[in-house]
Amino acid sequence: MKSEDKVLRIIAELRRLARDEGKRLFATSSLQTHSIPLVHIIARSELDIPIYCLNTGFLFPETLAFKDEVSEALGIEIRSISSSVPKHLQRDAKGNFYFTSNPDYCCRLNKVEPTAMLLEKYDVWVNGVRADQNLNRRNMKTFQPAGNGALRYHPVLDWSSKEIFDYIKAHKLPRHPLDAQGYASVGCEPCTRKSVLEDPRAARWFGMSKTECGLHTDLIEKESK
Amino acid sequence: MNILITGGAGYLGTELCLRLMQRTDIETVTVYDNLSRKNFNFFLGPEKLDSKVRFVEAEILDSYTLEKEVNKADCVVHLAAKVTTPFADESAHLFDQVNNWGTAELCRAAENSSRCKRIIYMSSAGVYGSGEEAVNLTTPPNPKTFYGISKLKGERHAERLAGKKEVSIVRCANVYGYSKSMRFDAVINRFVLHARHHGRVTINGDGDQKRAFVHVDRVSLFLERLIFSANMQPRYNLTDADHTVNDIAYTLKEILPETEMLYVDQQLKLRQITVAPDRNVDALIGAKEITLEEELREFSDKMA
Numbered sequence: 181m182k183s184e185d186k187v188l189r190i191i192a193e194l195r196r197l198a199r200d201e202g203k204r205l206f207a208t209s210s211l212q213t214h215s216i217p218l219v220h221i222i223a224r225s226e227l228d229i230p231i232y233c234l235n236t237g238f239l240f241p242e243t244l245a246f247k248d249e250v251s252e253a254l255g256i257e258i259r260s261i262s263s264s265v266p267k268h269l270q271r272d273a274k275g276n277f278y279f280t281s282n283p284d285y286c287c288r289l290n291k292v293e294p295t296a297m298l299l300e301k302y303d304v305w306v307n308g309v310r311a312d313q314n315l316n317r318r319n320m321k322t323f324q325p326a327g328n329g330a331l332r333y334h335p336v337l338d339w340s341s342k343e344i345f346d347y348i349k350a351h352k353l354p355r356h357p358l359d360a361q362g363y364a365s366v367g368c369e370p371c372t373r374k375s376v377l378e379d380p381r382a383a384r385w386f387g388m389s390k391t392e393c394g395l396h397t398d399l400i401e402k403e404s405k
Numbered sequence: 406m407n408i409l410i411t412g413g414a415g416y417l418g419t420e421l422c423l424r425l426m427q428r429t430d431i432e433t434v435t436v437y438d439n440l441s442r443k444n445f446n447f448f449l450g451p452e453k454l455d456s457k458v459r460f461v462e463a464e465i466l467d468s469y470t471l472e473k474e475v476n477k478a479d480c481v482v483h484l485a486a487k488v489t490t491p492f493a494d495e496s497a498h499l500f501d502q503v504n505n506w507g508t509a510e511l512c513r514a515a516e517n518s519s520r521c522k523r524i525i526y527m528s529s530a531g532v533y534g535s536g537e538e539a540v541n542l543t544t545p546p547n548p549k550t551f552y553g554i555s556k557l558k559g560e561r562h563a564e565r566l567a568g569k570k571e572v573s574i575v576r577c578a579n580v581y582g583y584s585k586s587m588r589f590d591a592v593i594n595r596f597v598l599h600a601r602h603h604g605r606v607t608i609n610g611d612g613d614q615k616r617a618f619v620h621v622d623r624v625s626l627f628l629e630r631l632i633f634s635a636n637m638q639p640r641y642n643l644t645d646a647d648h649t650v651n652d653i654a655y656t657l658k659e660i661l662p663e664t665e666m667l668y669v670d671q672q673l674k675l676r677q678i679t680v681a682p683d684r685n686v687d688a689l690i691g692a693k694e695i696t697l698e699e700e701l702r703e704f705s706d707k708m709a
Contacts, residue, residue, distance in 0.1 A: 241565040266468035
């Protein structure tokens with residue numbers, strides 16, 4: 181299927197969910213270069229789908245600046261959500277932040293729990309996971325239950341990296357400023373390093389077996405519909 | 406106008422607060438501090454704290470309290486920092502926690518506040534690292550210590566808000582001078598204390614290392630004027646003069662002739678940093694007119 185046909189199918193699906201079924205939709209974006217096509221498609225849908233940035237408090241300032249740039253370029257509002265747990269209560273027994281000893285728990289506090297709160301307010305969570313990103317995502321479905329009655333919708337699950345970047349080029353979408361510095365995958369600053377090896381995701385939690393923050397492992401029911 | 410001073414009960418904050426509370430155009434000065442140095446001198450002394458001074462005991466990473474206080478402020482002066490001297494390489498993570506991520510928390514709160522319009526971030530000349538040539542505002546930062554690295558990272562959070570708020574970054578030299586909250590890990594202050602009461606100052610290395618210094622009174626005056634400046638610059642290098650550690654010790658010896666110098670690791674040549682005067686600083690507070698010797702004599706006379 182041609183890329184533009186895929187886009188039109190996504191927009192039709194979003195409209196079906198929002199207009200025909202009356203579902204309340206929201207989207208999250210990591211605000212990396214490769215996640216901007218989905219944000220752009222949502223903007224093209226002309227639906228009132230709030231887009232959230234998970235501001236963990238540990239993001240690169242470049243990412244937050246990029247959020248504003250995307251928002252202005254696409255003419256959309258990108259909201260921020262954060263953990264309700266203040267940073268001074270996010271320290272381990274040694275007084276260090278959890279990312280130094282328990283990154284899973286740090287992710288849970290700053291990404292998973294704020295998103296779980298959104299799932300209580302909305303019916304459908306639109307996010308931009310792709311099957312080609314890692315083994316966990318390879319096994320995901322386009323629609324999957326997120327728990328608590330909410331549904332996950334992964335519109336670009338079957339898109340390849342080339343299709344993503346072709347879309348970026350075709351629509352002249354802005355690029356994350358750290359791309360040019362060699363960051364192929366940009367998450368929280370403490371757990372990101374410049375790209376190494378051939379796998380962009382190796383730039384996250386480098387040296388660990390951890391490949392996911394928990395959004396796509398914890399907030400998902402294992403059995404697909 | 407309401408002012409929030411993070412780290413406000415510290416050395417610089419104490420002096421700034423004493424100035425600001427005398428101004429009739431300021432309604433509230435909120436001193437936000439976790440008293441991490443266990444120095445309670447802010448609350449002591451003959452000068453009573455005015456009723457417009459509020460104290461909030463909280464740390465910079467207490468995002469909840471910080472947000473509440475930033476929301477009440479028109480201007481934030483961000484002085485809170487983890488600082489250790491003379492050696493600023495104690496723990497990379499602890500510097501990062503407070504100076505980098507603490508500043509990120511402050512900037513997030515300021516960004517979300519419709520009231521807060523102006524942010525003054527106290528950075529450090531330590532972001533320049535070290536070198537033989539005097540640095541100026543065009544010198545690329547190249548910090549050599551965990552402290553300097555963390556302060557530079559803090560600058561990036563403040564810079565991000567530049568299009569949304571009035572932001573100024575002040576790269577401050579080593580501060581010295583008498584204050585009830587003065588720090589005795591600062592080299593000149595320590596030397597004055599030790600020269601007066603021990604009769605001996607201890608010098609690390611050969612003492613020829615040159616550093617940039619600024620007097621605490623000029624820092625507090627500068628900050629006061631910057632808060633109200635209609636022509637606030639995005640960045641300043643706040644310095645008075647460069648001195649070698651030996652210059653300071655021998656000037657003190659002029660004042661207190663019995664003073665001995667004890668050199669430790671005197672074969673070592675320690676790194677140095679010198680900072681060119683910033684004309685935008687002079688524009689706000691004028692050039693310094695008093696000599697180091699006159700200043701140290703006055704300082705020494707104030708000691709018990």
